[in-house]
Amino acid sequence: MSKQKQQQQQTKKPKKEVTKQYEQYVKQFTPKPKYFSNSAKAFIVGGLLCMAALYIQNLLIDSGMSEKDAGAIVTVLLVCLAQLLTGLGVFDSLGKFAGAGVFVPITGFANSMVAPAIEYKKEGPVLGVGAKLFSLAGPVLVCGISAGTIIGILYYFMK
Amino acid sequence: MDYLYAFLVGGGICLVGQILMDTTKLTTPRILVIFVVAGAILTGLGLYEPLVNLAKNGATVPLPGFGYSLAKGAMDGAKEGFLPALAGGLKNTAAGLTAAVVFGYIISLVFSPKSKR
Numbered sequence: 001m002s003k004q005k006q007q008q009q010q011t012k013k014p015k016k017e018v019t020k021q022y023e024q025y026v027k028q029f030t031p032k033p034k035y036f037s038n039s040a041k042a043f044i045v046g047g048l049l050c051m052a053a054l055y056i057q058n059l060l061i062d063s064g065m066s067e068k069d070a071g072a073i074v075t076v077l078l079v080c081l082a083q084l085l086t087g088l089g090v091f092d093s094l095g096k097f098a099g100a101g102v103f104v105p106i107t108g109f110a111n112s113m114v115a116p117a118i119e120y121k122k123e124g125p126v127l128g129v130g131a132k133l134f135s136l137a138g139p140v141l142v143c144g145i146s147a148g149t150i151i152g153i154l155y156y157f158m159k
Numbered sequence: 160m161d162y163l164y165a166f167l168v169g170g171g172i173c174l175v176g177q178i179l180m181d182t183t184k185l186t187t188p189r190i191l192v193i194f195v196v197a198g199a200i201l202t203g204l205g206l207y208e209p210l211v212n213l214a215k216n217g218a219t220v221p222l223p224g225f226g227y228s229l230a231k232g233a234m235d236g237a238k239e240g241f242l243p244a245l246a247g248g249l250k251n252t253a254a255g256l257t258a259a260v261v262f263g264y265i266i267s268l269v270f271s272p273k274s275k276r
Contacts, residue, residue, distance in 0.1 A: 033181040039174050046173025046221065047166035054165045054216035071219060075255040078220065080262045087266040089273030100176030103187055104194060105169070105220045110259055112188065117267035129267045133260070136188045141256075144195035144226050148248040151203035152233020156244045159237065 038099055045101030053078060075106060082107035086114040112136040165217030168210060172221040191222055198226025203234070228252045 053074050060070035082102075085091040091111050094102050102108060113133050120132040134141070172194075179190050201207040207227050211218045218224055229248040236247025249256070 035178075035181055038181055039177050042177035043170040043174040046176075047170025047217070050165045050169025050214075050217040050220045051162050053220045054162060057216055071216075072254040074216065074220075076258040079255060079259045083259070083263050083266045087270035089270075092273075100180055100190075101170075101173045103180075103191070104173045104176035104222055106222065106225060106255070108187070108191060109222060109225065110263065112191065113259055113263040114266050117263065118270060118272050121267065121271065125268060129264065133263055133267065136191075137259075139188060140191050140195055140222075143192045144199060144229055145248060147196045147199035148202075148226060148229030148233050149245060151199055151230045152237045152244040152247060153241075155203070155234045156237035156241055 041097060042099045042101035042104075045098035046105060049078075049101070049105050049107070078106050079110040082110035083114045086111045087118065091115075109137060109140060112140070161215060164214040168214035168217035169221055170217075172218075172223060176221075194222040195226040195229075198223025199230040200226075202227045202230035225252065225255075 056077065057067075057070045057074045060073060061067055065073070082091060085094065091102070091107075095111070100108075103111070113136070116135045117129045117133040120128040122128060123132075176190055176194065179185055179193075180187065185193070198207060201223065207218070207223065208231075211224070211227060219227065228251045232247035232249070232251025233244050234247070236243030236245070236250075
């Protein structure tokens with residue numbers, strides 16, 4: 001028994017070293033994220049998206065819509081466009097290119113609903129698509145609505 | 160001039176998101192949650208409203224803008240009473256949310272998963 005244990009201990013130590021060496025070895029080959037180009041892409045794509053949204057909103061306001069309604073319609077348009085692109089499988093490549101540039105605007109929220117829902121289509125229209133529609137969007141909605149409402153109630157009592 | 164501010168502010172918010180994605184181990188859904196909650200809290204502190212007035216869609220289209228609408232609706236409702244404070248947040252975002260749910264459901268039923276290349 002004692003011999004076996006000794007052997008085990010002997011094999012254990014080198015193992016740790018081996019894994020460490022292996023990690024270092026792997027690190028050489030994993031590409032470091034290109035911080036600058038990723039950030040530049042996210043900045044430009046995100047900025048352009050917001051500019052386009054403002055342009056459409058201004059068009060709607062010019063045609064006689066109130067600013068609030070125009071804002072709501074722009075949001076709806078962006079959400080539907082992002083979901084359609086997700087359905088067509090285009091949004092994935094967009095996301096790979098622009099990263100946060102398309103995930104941080106409301107388009108990312110829309111994509112986070114459809115993407116898992118499509119993947120789980122096989123589990124049926126109710127428990128598959130219906131449930132998975134909220135697997136990523138659920139946390140965002142729960143936290144966002146809670147935070148907003150708590151702030152509103154605090155405001156009500158402090159007023 | 161509006162367009163320039165929309166570009167700079169909208170791009171800037173996305174830039175922060177990208178830096179968070181690259182330098183921390185936070186996953187995308189967590190970043191989305193952080194942004195929405197941060198937007199709501201900044202609105203509560205009165206810091207996000209000036210940004211919206213300056214950059215318009217540059218501040219409302221990114222996800223902190225969703226938090227802003229939720230908090231703004233609740234705060235506007237709070238001026239009228241307790242019940243409007245509860246209803247206000249969702250009332251303000253109802254159109255976008257409903258579109259996201261209904262259209263998202265239809266899209267998910269119509270399209271089939273694409274193999275990832």
